[in-house]
Amino acid sequence: MEYSGKITDVPGLTVGHHTDLVNGTGCTVVLCEEPAIAGMEIRGAAPGSREVALLDPLASAQWINAIVLTGGSAFGLDAPGGVVRYLEEKGVGVKFGRTRIPLVPAAVVFDLGFINGAVRPTGDDGYAAAASASEEFAVGNAGAGTGSTVAKLLGAASSIKGGVGTASVRIPSASGKGAGATVGALMVVNAIGGIVDPESGEIVAGPRTEDGFADSIDLMIQAPPKDRGFFQNTTIGVVATDAPLDKIGATRLAIAGQDGIALTVRPSHTANDGDAVFGLSTGLHQDPVPGDVLHAAALKAVAGAILNAIDSAETLGGVKSAADARAIRQ
Numbered sequence: 001m002e003y004s005g006k007i008t009d010v011p012g013l014t015v016g017h018h019t020d021l022v023n024g025t026g027c028t029v030v031l032c033e034e035p036a037i038a039g040m041e042i043r044g045a046a047p048g049s050r051e052v053a054l055l056d057p058l059a060s061a062q063w064i065n066a067i068v069l070t071g072g073s074a075f076g077l078d079a080p081g082g083v084v085r086y087l088e089e090k091g092v093g094v095k096f097g098r099t100r101i102p103l104v105p106a107a108v109v110f111d112l113g114f115i116n117g118a119v120r121p122t123g124d125d126g127y128a129a130a131a132s133a134s135e136e137f138a139v140g141n142a143g144a145g146t147g148s149t150v151a152k153l154l155g156a157a158s159s160i161k162g163g164v165g166t167a168s169v170r171i172p173s174a175s176g177k178g179a180g181a182t183v184g185a186l187m188v189v190n191a192i193g194g195i196v197d198p199e200s201g202e203i204v205a206g207p208r209t210e211d212g213f214a215d216s217i218d219l220m221i222q223a224p225p226k227d228r229g230f231f232q233n234t235t236i237g238v239v240a241t242d243a244p245l246d247k248i249g250a251t252r253l254a255i256a257g258q259d260g261i262a263l264t265v266r267p268s269h270t271a272n273d274g275d276a277v278f279g280l281s282t283g284l285h286q287d288p289v290p291g292d293v294l295h296a297a298a299l300k301a302v303a304g305a306i307l308n309a310i311d312s313a314e315t316l317g318g319v320k321s322a323a324d325a326r327a328i329r330q
Contacts, residue, residue: 001197006167008136008137009184010168011285012242014031017029017164018129018132023115024146024316025072025111027129029067030067031130031133036283037247041277042276048074050105050107068083071109071120079129081126082122082128083127085127105278139163142164148162148163150194151195153216154214160208160321165311167301167304171183173287193273194207194265195307198303204307233273233274236274239302240281249279253281257277259298260301
């Protein structure tokens with residue numbers, strides 16, 4: 001599957017990372033230049049999150065200021081506090097008297113077993129990530145993708161390095177005049193399952209064996225893993241558009257993003273995954289776009305971002321990248 005672009009092709013968004021390669025963890029921030037409409041869907045059974053109840057279409061909050069994706073499991077949920085502090089200093093957020101309260105939902109991945117589980121993203125790390133945000137940003141071993149791994153059904157020794165990836169899809173203008181809307185995705189890939197190119201069916205990252213990458217679906221059926229007793233995986237991300245959406249539309253965009261995970265991460269949404277996708281609309285493209293068109297673009301952007309994460313990741317902490325694993329066999 002060919003993919004290109006990045007989430008910041010959606011006007012009004014910037015991305016920043018805090019990356020700790022020594023300890024194998026980090027956090028990633030998506031900042032909204034102006035308040036943006038957001039929704040969310042969680043399909044994994046083991047999620048970790050902060051401030052996500054305000055994304056419910058029935059909740060009174062109508063917009064958010066940033067989204068944080070972080071490593072460190074529950075401990076990493078300190079990182080969004082630093083983003084809140086950064087935005088408050090910039091005068092961003094809901095105004096209450098003389099105070100502004102930034103709205104910053106967040107989700108986590110479990111990377112505590114990667115290199116050094118005693119080090120987790122802090123509030124200061126979240127602050128630094130927000131302060132570094134720009135339209136250009138790193139992929140692969142960066143931010144919340146630093147400690148991410150995939151294809152773990154045969155254990156850590158056979159797993160493959162995951163990471164953070166991005167892609168975007170430009171939708172043709174319905175009138176044929178001017179630019180159409182854009183859908184972009186940013187995904188942190190830390191799954192128990194393998195990664196499959198949904199167009200070719202090729203396993204691009206699976207548990208390593210003497211014969212190449214194993215099929216994680218077959219392994220799950222024929223040789224199910226022992227119950228590890230804890231939640232060590234999760235694919236999380238943001239799918240965004242400049243097309244105008246309300247909170248229900250943003251939630252449905254997130255649902256479409258989850259379909260992109262299901263196509264590319266196999267198996268996904270397991271009892272040991274906390275798969276969560278945020279849907280985001282900056283609303284800067286004035287013409288509405290049919291929901292089904294946006295959803296198709298979201299599916300493609302999320303799948304492309306997941307493949308970009310695997311392609312961009314490098315060997316770290318003794319875990320081979322997909323490219324290095326293929327090179328060994330050759």
